[in-house]
Amino acid sequence: MSLTVSHLHKKYGAKTVVEDLSFEMEKPGVYALLGTNGAGKTTSIRMMLGMLAKDGGEVIWNGTPLDINTCNVGYLAEERGLYPKYPLMDQLVYFASLRGVGKAEAKSRIRYWAKRLEVEEYLYQDAAVAAPALGAGRRSGFARQKTQKPKLADQLSKGNQQKIQFMTALLSDPELIILDEPLSGLDPVNTEIINRIIREEIASDKYLIMSSHQMATVEEFCTDITILDRSRTVLQGNLNDIKRGYGRVNLRLKVERDISEYIARSGAVVVSEKEYEYMLKVTGEEQANRLLGMLIEAAVPIVVFELREPSLHEIFVEKVGEVHETE
Amino acid sequence: MRLSKERFRGFDRVCSFTLEQLLKSRSNRATLIILFVIALISMPVITLVSGGGISLGGRDTIETVYFVNETSLPVELETAGLAERVVYSSGVPGEHDALVKLTEENGEYRGHTELSPDTGVSAELIVRLTELVNRSVENAQFRSMGFSDELLRNLQKPVSTVQSGESGLSRTYYVQLIFSILVMMISVMSASYIIRSVVEEKVSKLVELLMVSVDPLSLILGKIVAVILYMLITLAVLIVGFLLSNVLAGLIFGAAPGAANALSALDGSFGPLSVLVAVISLLLGVLTFALIAGLSGVGCSTMEDTSGAQGLTMLLLMGGYMISIFMGMVSSGAAAKVLSLIPFLSVYIAPVKFATGEIGFGIVLISWIIQAAVALLMLLICAKVYSDLLIYKGSRVRFSAILSMAFGRKGA
Structure with a gap:
């Protein structure tokens, strides 16, 4: 299986919102579409899924144009919601049925994902909820089990709504999963729950396209990226190759006394400094080693010396900033 | 604008889910129950209010009539079907169900009828008794002039005339109104x-989730x-409520003349074919109005915009309603034919004009074709613009702008 996006193009009147976007996924994995707000990520995804008419270009899935009727797609939109007043279970069965999953199978999958996403108590009448017993102060350690009615969407917190929405994207066991900002607004615990599931989907050879502003997440999951800025592709390629191209230019140095004099002599640039812990920008390994030599010669006690490639966050800021400066 | 089979993918699931949720909604279920109860009690209430229920507990025949004739005319009181016995001024008045007294003054005959209050006879029988007294006096007068019984029977042969003047129009008007x-x-x-x-x-941000599984056209059609x-x-x-109500009224009041009168405007007008014509016209009309409503709605981005979006649909609906009511008062064959063919009006007018015999089935058929063509046009417009408008966010898109989008005019 493979996914090829070629020369996608979209204009609204005179304004170009996506300009000649192309990328390819030849094997399962995660492809990241990154970009500033309004860069054209969501529009590109909508065109890929056929929700928006393309002004040019094509999207090929397994050698034929991507058709959501034949390709099993799971989509978590950036703009997502639920029917506020309909029972959650009814909605999930409905969304699954729209993707061709029968009622019985849908119910079984919903139970599985409800458990994985820890939202059973909002879906099932019989889900026991531990609640503090009356007079818990006097009888600490005791809790009574109570059952509650399945809730409506508008009775759930934003995070729990988001987990239900995430579930809708996976109910059809899709082969191509598109996640537009899957982690926005989630607390660290729920972020980890979702991350764990994403890791499992990657391990089961799914094709994932992810759009996110959370660079750490993208860095963890993605092998290839495209960075968009104001409708144009400003950087594209394999993440490791891109990083390697930048070289090891970030030096983290923790010492036990002030070394400003040696840093100045080496030509490294101080990015930040806090209690003898320095974040430095160097031109490469040679400059870093020269600084290290000076410190050793001066018998400066070194606690941490870490030379690494730039993070995706740094690459993103630098690349988009560069484009803005050029303009 | 194309309508391939793929455009209707997921239609059945959208339809069944929407219907299921409509029927599950507490407020909708409450409305159905309230409507059923109102329909159920309507006939007994109408019967009571219209006086049909006064016979409750009362007898609908008179056992004896006490008849006092103080005129020179030999009157034979005819009470067939109303009273079992007539006592000619020899008994005691208080012991009889009704009193009839005839007097003569300056060559004129005067009658007086009265029901005895304690006998439990239905009050409405006084009307029929009075009619019979008048007829008996007339017959006595004719006899005194030498008319034979056979001649009198011939004179009083019933005449059946269909009136198509003012009252006929009034009946059509009520059918049209209802x-x-x-x-x-x-x-x-x-x-x-x-x-x-x-x-x-749109407001709940469900559109994209749905659009990845269902064609937008199926989304709106399934709902409609x-x-x-x-x-x-x-x-x-x-209808079930009304039918049960009629049965209920019959059980409580015996015959239910009040209720029967209330429905008399429809009696005979709506045979099975008329009902079929009405149902098909209604379905086509509702489909067209619903498609216009859907197109107006999809141009909104907030719930506050909905009142503005309802404007066009309500204007068409109210306009059609007002014109149809006016047409109910004015009976003109040519106008009935023309108005039965105009989209948005024909749904109101054609079925009634067909039921009252003012237009033939051919005109109805043409009106259906026109209605179906308008509905199809709306469907094609939906197919063209609905998807883009579902994703659109911003100030409300007016219907004229939607039409411009659909027909690809510049500036749309």
Whole structure:
């Protein structure tokens, strides 16, 4: 299986919102579409899924144009919601049925994902909820089990709504999963729950396209990226190759006394400094080693010396900033 | 603008889900129950209010009539079918159900009829008794002039005349009024639901999730058909309620003349074919109005925009209603034919004009074709612009702008 996006193009009147976007996924994995707000990520995804008419270009899935009727797609939109007043279970069965999953199978999958996403108590009448017993102060350690009615969407917190929405994207066991900002607004615990599931989907050879502003997440999951800025592709390629191209230019140095004099002599640039812990920008390994030599010669006690490639966050800021400066 | 089979993918699931949720909604279930109860009690209440229920507990025949004739005319009181016995001024008045007294003054005959209060005879029988007394006096007068019984029978042979003047028009008017109210009620309810539902999906940010699985055209059509089915269920509940109500009125009051009078405007007008014509016209009309409502709704981005979006649909519905009511008062064959063919009006007018015999089935058929063509045009417009408008966010897109989008005019 493979996914090829070629020369996608979209204009609204005179304004170009996506300009000649192309990328390819030849094997399962995660492809990241990154970009500033309004860069054209969501529009590109909508065109890929056929929700928006393309002004040019094509999207090929397994050698034929991507058709959501034949390709099993799971989509978590950036703009997502639920029917506020309909029972959650009814909605999930409905969304699954729209993707061709029968009622019985849908119910079984919903139970599985409800458990994985820890939202059973909002879906099932019989889900026991531990609640503090009356007079818990006097009888600490005791809790009574109570059952509650399945809730409506508008009775759930934003995070729990988001987990239900995430579930809708996976109910059809899709082969191509598109996640537009899957982690926005989630607390660290729920972020980890979702991350764990994403890791499992990657391990089961799914094709994932992810759009996110959370660079750490993208860095963890993605092998290839495209960075968009104001409708144009400003950087594209394999993440490791891109990083390697930048070289090891970030030096983290923790010492036990002030070394400003040696840093100045080496030509490294101080990015930040806090209690003898320095974040430095160097031109490469040679400059870093020269600084290290000076410190050793001066018998400066070194606690941490870490030379690494730039993070995706740094690459993103630098690349988009560069484009803005050029303009 | 193309309507391939793929455009209707997921239609059945959208339809069944929408209908299921409509029927699950507490407020809708409460409305159905309230409508059923209102329909159920309507006939007994109408019967009571219209006086048909006064016979409750009373006898509907008179056992004896005490007849006092103080005129020179030999009157033989004819009470066939009303009173069992007539006592000619020899008994004691208080012991009889009714009193009839005839007097003569200056060559004129005067009659007086009265029911005895304690006998439990239904009060409405006094009207029939008075009519019989008048006829008996007339017959006595004719006899005194030498008319034979056979001649009198010939004179009083019943004449059946169909009146097509003022009263006929009034009957058509009531049929038109009832049908127009029905059309407007169903169309307004469906249109409002469609607009609310479409905007709710946009506001709840469900659109993209749905669009990845269902064609937008199926999304709107599924909703419309579900709403029409819900309206038909409501209508069926009302009809069952009315039928049971009639039975109930019969059980409580015996014959229910009040209720029968209330329905007399419809009697005979709506045979099975007329009902079929009315149902098909209604379905086509509701479908058209609902599609317009859906298109108006999809141009909204907030719930606050919905009132503005309802404007066009309500204007068409109210305009059709007012014109149809006016047409109910004015009976003109040519106008009936023309108005039966005009889209948005024909749904109100054609079925009634067909039922009252003012237009033939051919005109109805043409009106259906025109209605279906308008509905199809709306469907094609939906197919062209609905998807883009579902994703659109911003100030409300007016219907004129939607048409411009559909027909690809510059500036749209």
